[in-house]
Amino acid sequence: MTRRFLLRSSAIFVGSLAVLSRPWPLRAAPLAEQPFFPFCIDWHDAKKRTFEQQARMLRELGYPGVGHIWLDKVEERLASLDAAGLRLFQITMTVDVGPGKMPYDEARLSQVLTAIRGRGVQFCVTCKGLPPGDPSGDARAVELLRRMSDLARDSGAQLLIYPHQKDWVERIEQAVRLAELVDRPNVGVMFNLCHWLRVDPSRDYRPLLARALPRLWAVSINGADVRDDQPTGWKRYIQPLDQGSFDLAAFVRTLDELGFRGPIGLQCFGIGGDARDHLARSAARWRELRPGALPLR
Numbered sequence: 001m002t003r004r005f006l007l008r009s010s011a012i013f014v015g016s017l018a019v020l021s022r023p024w025p026l027r028a029a030p031l032a033e034q035p036f037f038p039f040c041i042d043w044h045d046a047k048k049r050t051f052e053q054q055a056r057m058l059r060e061l062g063y064p065g066v067g068h069i070w071l072d073k074v075e076e077r078l079a080s081l082d083a084a085g086l087r088l089f090q091i092t093m094t095v096d097v098g099p100g101k102m103p104y105d106e107a108r109l110s111q112v113l114t115a116i117r118g119r120g121v122q123f124c125v126t127c128k129g130l131p132p133g134d135p136s137g138d139a140r141a142v143e144l145l146r147r148m149s150d151l152a153r154d155s156g157a158q159l160l161i162y163p164h165q166k167d168w169v170e171r172i173e174q175a176v177r178l179a180e181l182v183d184r185p186n187v188g189v190m191f192n193l194c195h196w197l198r199v200d201p202s203r204d205y206r207p208l209l210a211r212a213l214p215r216l217w218a219v220s221i222n223g224a225d226v227r228d229d230q231p232t233g234w235k236r237y238i239q240p241l242d243q244g245s246f247d248l249a250a251f252v253r254t255l256d257e258l259g260f261r262g263p264i265g266l267q268c269f270g271i272g273g274d275a276r277d278h279l280a281r282s283a284a285r286w287r288e289l290r291p292g293a294l295p296l297r
């Protein structure tokens with residue numbers, strides 16, 4: 001009996017540590033309630049909508065919020081989302097790890113951290129300034145990200161290293177390695193489907209996602225073709241969710257099987273025309289992948 005009690009107690013303790021290490025709530029939400037939101041929605045919108053118009057459109061389509069690009073106009077974005085009862089999920093920013101470069105605007109980041117305090121915002125951090133994977137940037141990058149981690153701690157924000165083609169960090173493996181070097185509880189990674197398709201010809205994403213899982217706190221998806229013979233451009237690797245030959249259902253199913261429950265962003269960069277059209281189509285496709293998701297308001 002004593003042996004059984006000790007084994008059971010050990011299992012409970014180990015399980016508790018695993019749960020406490022996760023950035024999402026202790027009680028995972030049903031998959032239909034997994035946050036799904038678009039980002040990069042305004043750069044190529046033919047209608048050139050204001051933040052207020054974007055927020056109304058997103059609410060009508062059933063999206064719970066949006067991602068914001070760069071540190072400027074964050075306060076305006078928040079005001080428009082608050083008025084519509086929506087949420088700001090992410091802010092994308094860039095850090096330059098090159099020697100002698102100004103890495104980022106710390107004063108502005110501090111202002112933004114004050115504005116988003118307590119909102120659970122994730123910062124998607126792209127790292128540039130050196131050739132992809134150059135190990136000479138490790139020490140400076142760790143120093144910079146630890147400083148940012150300290151700045152972000154009181155706000156409740158997370159820092160997600162965001163792999164981006166041709167940047168110093170362009171692969172999910174590099175992002176995971178850097179996050180582990182930084183070794184801070186509010187520093188994780190984001191997997192970005194379009195950039196992975198561009199830089200990794202293997203198309204074997206499952207082991208990469210499994211390896212990243214302890215720090216995989218967000219994923220971005222979009223419609224895409226399996227291959228693009230052109231070395232540049234995103235026309236085939238970023239499409240509305242209902243287009244492309246890439247098996248998105250299998251990818252989402254893999255995330256589910258691995259136990260990923262973090263937010264999922266919809267990459268919309270470069271998609272032209274009226275943003276409402278492609279956002280409506282992507283929302284419909286997401287409801288097929290996640291029955292009951294994104295209820296119309």
